[in-house]
Amino acid sequence: MGWGQDSASTHLTDQVIAPWLHFPQLALRRRLGQLSCMSRPALKLRSWPLTVLYYLLPFGALRPLSRVGWRPVSRVALYKSVPTRLLSRAWGRLNQVELPHWLRRPVYSLYIWTFGVNMKEAAVEDLHHYRNLSEFFRRKLKPQARPVCGLHSVISPSDGKILNFGQVKNCEVEQVKGVTYSLESFLGPRTYTEDLPFPPASSCDFRNQLVTQEGNELYHCVIYLAPGDYHCFHSPTDWTVSHRRHFPGSLMSVNPGMARWIKELFCHNERVVLSGDWKHGFFSLTAVGATNVGSIRIYFDRDLHTNSPRYSKGSYNDFSFVTHANKDGVPMRKGEHLGEFNLGSTIVLIFEAPKDFNFRLKAGQKIRFGEALGSL
Numbered sequence: 421m422g423w424g425q426d427s428a429s430t431h432l433t434d435q436v437i438a439p440w441l442h443f444p445q446l447a448l449r450r451r452l453g454q455l456s457c458m459s460r461p462a463l464k465l466r467s468w469p470l471t472v473l474y475y476l477l478p479f480g481a482l483r484p485l486s487r488v489g490w491r492p493v494s495r496v497a498l499y500k501s502v503p504t505r506l507l508s509r510a511w512g513r514l515n516q517v518e519l520p521h522w523l524r525r526p527v528y529s530l531y532i533w534t535f536g537v538n539m540k541e542a543a544v545e546d547l548h549h550y551r552n553l554s555e556f557f558r559r560k561l562k563p564q565a566r567p568v569c570g571l572h573s574v575i576s577p578s579d580g581k582i583l584n585f586g587q588v589k590n591c592e593v594e595q596v597k598g599v600t601y602s603l604e605s606f607l608g609p610r611t612y613t614e615d616l617p618f619p620p621a622s623s624c625d626f627r628n629q630l631v632t633q634e635g636n637e638l639y640h641c642v643i644y645l646a647p648g649d650y651h652c653f654h655s656p657t658d659w660t661v662s663h664r665r666h667f668p669g670s671l672m673s674v675n676p677g678m679a680r681w682i683k684e685l686f687c688h689n690e691r692v693v694l695s696g697d698w699k700h701g702f703f704s705l706t707a708v709g710a711t712n713v714g715s716i717r718i719y720f721d722r723d724l725h726t727n728s729p730r731y732s733k734g735s736y737n738d739f740s741f742v743t744h745a746n747k748d749g750v751p752m753r754k755g756e757h758l759g760e761f762n763l764g765s766t767i768v769l770i771f772e773a774p775k776d777f778n779f780r781l782k783a784g785q786k787i788r789f790g791e792a793l794g795s796l
């Protein structure tokens with residue numbers, strides 16, 4: 421008898437409490453219904469905090485939300501929504517702040533220890549010499565620290581890590597192994613002059629526009645500069661720069677892990693494409709920006725301004741170094757100073773060469789400016 425009364429009492433309690441347990445879900449369903457009626461920007465703003473919690477909290481903590489129709493923004497979309505350009509400009513201004521004399525050694529020593537910087541190679545080893553972080557990042561090296569290889573036709577333009585290299589196939593370039601991007605999206609359309617664009621081209625036609633000599637092939641090499649690396653880059657060969665194209669773009673991290681994660685990362689990021697010719701035909705060097713690396717400087721190009729507050733997505737700015745007064749462009753000697761980053765980033769070489777060109781590299785190897793990349 422007692423057991424029957426207990427059972428009836430429990431059943432009655434369940435009937436009373438169960439609806440209350442559904443109220444949070446009903447309220448959440450109603451709230452999500454309101455969100456679905458919002459404009460896309462407002463919806464993205466409102467759902468962003470929940471998405472952050474979804475990825476930060478222990479696995480499955482917010483799984484009940486899926487029962488009422490909520491889905492988290494993908495990790496890639498979430499990362500792309502971070503205002504990296506604004507953060508990079510703020511970081512750049514912070515780098516310009518002059519440090520008190522007594523604070524320079526501890527701050528720079530921490531950076532040296534964290535990223536493994538070899539100050540014995542620096543032209544000035546005294547840490548008190550560098551007034552701010554920007555000067556420290558852009559420190560010059562002793563002349564004998566990086567001997568330039570004279571035996572090979574193409575040298576490394578910078579210190580860094582080889583992410584990928586080889587022959588360009590089907591107009592696709594690998595940013596890391598197995599992850600490709602479009603050559604035309606990366607370099608932009610070819611033009612006869614600044615104002616006369618080529619007609620739309622297939623991928624095969626675009627390659628043919630770059631390869632100028634019969635029997636040649638297109639090659640590429642991707643070098644990643646870590647924060648602790650030497651931040652200047654140099655001319656990888658003897659060539660003439662005739663054109664500069666600046667893509668404003670995003671400023672996402674370009675470390676190898678992120679390059680595997682985000683497809684066509686290099687095509688999204690801000691970059692400066694220098695193109696011209698060397699003895700075997702087309703040659704280009706592209707400096708790719710990254711988070712906290714909004715500043716890309718080309719020494720001979722005073723008109724270049726990177727990481728500007730306003731830009732149109734997908735736009736680019738062209739500048740020709742070939743003028744009536746200078747019909748040859750800007751000649752560069754192998755090893756000559758070319759430019760610098762504000763922190764670490766990526767250099768991409770895309771060039772034309774005969775079929776017997778050979779890279780002397782291994783994927784993933786560390787390399788220093790002046791060492792051989794390849795030769796005929």
